[in-house]
Structures are given as C-alpha cells and as structure tokens.
Amino acid sequence: MTAAIRLRDASIGYGDVPVVCGVDLTVQPGESVAVLGSNGSGKTTLARGLLGLAAVLGGEVEVLGAPVGRLRERGRIGYVPQRHTVSGAVPATVREVVGVGRLARLGLFRRLRPADRAAVADAVAAVGLSDRMGDPVASLSGGQQRRVLVARALAAQPELLIMDEPTAGVDAASQDALAAVLAGVSASGTTLLVVTHETGPLAGVLTRAVVVDHGRIGYDGPLAGAEVHSDGGHHHPDDSGQPPVKGYRIDQPRVTSDGGR
Template sequence: MQNINCHQDIITLEDVSFSYQSQTVHKGLNFSVKERDFIGLIGSNGAGKTTLLRMIVGLLKPESGTIRLFGQPVSQFKDWDRIGYVPQKNSFNPLFPATVREVVLSGLYSRNKLFRKITKADQKKCEDALHAMNIEDLAMKRIGELSGGQQQRVFLARALINNPSLLILDEPTVGIDSETQEGFFHMIKHMHQHHNITFLMVSHDMEMIRSYLGQQPAAESGKLKFYKKHSHDLQNCVENDLTHSLKELRQQMESRREVVTVGDLS
C-alpha cells in the first residue's frame, strides 16, 4: 500500500483575479484541490472555465492573487511532467506538422527537457497509449488529417502517457462518439478510485458530473460551480500505470461487440 497524504494541496487558488480587455473574468477566486480529489468544473459560456485552467498550467498570468501547484507558486513550479493537460480541441492548430506518434511522444517532454532522447521504454509507453486509445493505425498520419474525435483521442493519449499525478481536462469528450465517451468516463473513475491521481475537469455533461460527483456543488464563485468527490481509500491495482485500465476497457468493449455480432447471427 502506498503512503498517501490525502490532505496535501495539489492546486491552491488564493484571491485570484483575471481581466481580459477591461472585462472581469475572475475576481477574488479562492479554492483548493487536495490529493485524490476529483473536481468537476461547470459554468456557462464566458464564465472563465478555460481561462482558469490556462492560469493553473501557467499559460496565463493572474492579474492578482496566487496559484500554487503541489505547494509551489506556478511561476516557480518545475515538475511539469507531473501534470497531464488536455486543452479544448478548438485551441489546436490543424496545420501543425506532426504525426500522431510525435504528438503522443511529446507528452513525455517537460518544459525543461524539450529535446530529451526518446528511449525504448518511451516508445513502449507510446505504443501502449496508442493501443489504449485505439489509434495505433493512425500513428504515422499527420494530426491535421484526423477528424475531431480522432484528434481528441490523440490528445488524451498524450496526456496519459507520462502517468501524471494531476490530470487537467478541458471538455475532453467533445467530438467523441458516445461509446468512446462511456469508456473514457469509466477509465477516469477507475483511476480516481484505484490510483494516486487528482482530476480537474471541465465538462458540459451535467449528468455525468452529478452522477459521480453529487448533485450539489462543493463551492461556487461567480458563474463557476465546483463539484467534488474525494477518494479516501487507495485500492492499489497490480498495474500502476494509467493506460492499463484503458487497454482492459478496450478489450471489454471488443468482447461486447463480438457478443452482439454473434447474437445478430443466431
């Protein structure tokens, strides 16, 4: 059993404010995310959900206040390989000249190691992530050639490859078919319950958020609502990487399809 301190702050927001072109987006935002929390972030269009995530990962600087990651101010934080981040699909430049394999492997790079040498172990992680998301046949295609749903699978594989301690997801299932959505939610609930990982997810799927995180938000700020579930008991899996549960889920789905096919023929 791992020694887990479930009271450690993973994300801390202290009086965070942000304005865009003189329009206030966030004002005096205070919230903390503790180890093994699952936070679902809900808000209307223009509520600042994506802005908040971008501040947390250091892509935007707050106008005032402090954001801490694992106890360190974002400006001083160095362990970016501990964080997996899937931005909104519409933030991606489709002309970016990279293959699917290159995009997934880039999830292993930290901001301090942009040109690290890819090892055999890294290649194996990449193959596992590609297989888990059922995109291994797309490995050599340019990312801009893919459909929106395929691109999102690539970005999910990229975020999962490094086995992050914190996974930040901005509308991760937009453009993905319902079967893949079901599988993805199954996977992240499994990871939350059985692994030492913390989730912060923006989603438009109120039914999914409330079914797992409860009917009432844990906190509200402006137009934002924070739903929260804490996983107290760490039930270790034999496997401790993120992709194994995706692979198992894919096998289960394939088995179900085989059963349906046989049933149709009988």
C-alpha cells in the same frame, strides 16, 4: 498532505482585467473534479490560471505545492485543451504526436529512451488505439483524434490532468471510450480537473463539482448537487473572450526514438 490545487482569494484574468475574483479552492491529490458554469462564467479562465495561461492578478494560486509558473517538473501537469482535433501541414503518426507528450520529461533535444517509448505505448494503449500507432492522425475520426491528445497528455505520466470540454462535439461511443480512459486514470491516483458543461458522460468518474458563477464559486460539493446551481448553458469556445491559447501542433519539433523512427 500537499494539495494538488490551492487557491486563496485568487483573482485571475487577462492584462489587468480580472475574470475570476476572490476564489478559494482546494483540491486534494486523487480527487476528480468537474468545473461547471454558464457561458462567460469564468470556468475556462480558472483552468488557464492553473496552467499559467491566464494571469494571477491577486491572491495565491499553487499547483502541486508550487506557485503557478514555478513548478520545476512541468511534466507533472497534463493538459488537454478545448480544441481537440489534430491538424497541421506536416503529416504525423499517432506515435509521433503522443511522443511529443514526453518532451516535458525529456527536454527538447533528447531522444526517447526505452522507458519513454514504453510510456508512449502505455498511453496509446490506455486510450484504446494501440492498433493505430503507425497511422497518420489525419486518418482518424474526430473522437479518435481527441483520444490521441489525451494520450499525449498521459505520456508524461502527470500527477494532475486538466481537461477543457473533453466530451464536446464527439459521438456517444467516443464519449464512453473517454469515460473508460479517465476512470482508469483516476483509479491510478491521478488528480482530474475537468471543465465541462455536460457531466453525463463522465458522471461515473467525476465525484465533486465546482460551479463558477460570474467569476466566483457558487457551489462546491458533490456532483449530484451541482445541477440546481448551474443553468446548463451551452458552452462557447472560450468563456473569456480572449484569443485561444495554442498547445502543441503536429508541425512542432518531433521526438525521435533511439531507432531513428
């Protein structure tokens, strides 16, 4: 079986400065893994390295059987970044934002086919927002906007979903809703890698923990055993000290359906 994630003596960082050093890690398909660590430990840099957003400075990093940056079908990996509210100068509906998630499957200039529209609808239904499909995302609460961005990642029907601090800064009800969504995603066989400093809301979903400590893995095992290896420090927006890497904005190119909407 090809591993979903495989790192061998991997060093990851920015420019020529490593933040994560000498890491060995294997995640099998279908696993649900929490990446934990204190401020500045390197946990976000580790996730960014898997996405090609931080440089692999040494060793090997493979995702879904291919070296980072060489995976032909980018839609096989979904990503929900740290900054989870949707903002921009151009209004967009929930349908339009989630439709952007199909770009990885379609290419930039293709229209949504019936199967693509169904994938968008399924992704929105998965996060419990079917009744808001036509609403502007600006009218939603912060927690609902976060779920829209999860749906955007799910619309590509990824095999691996990487999330950075998905429960930070939202109310308990939104955390519970997200946990229910991720439980369904995990049950479908999707591999989950969640960078977080609070596993409580997702304790029923995440089964394995990797604790990053000063750029190295200090613990890798059952989630229940991770607490004594992590100081539970509060998360800062970016543990690397680098400028944030932006994902899609709602004012980027839209996906249009066959019906012209």
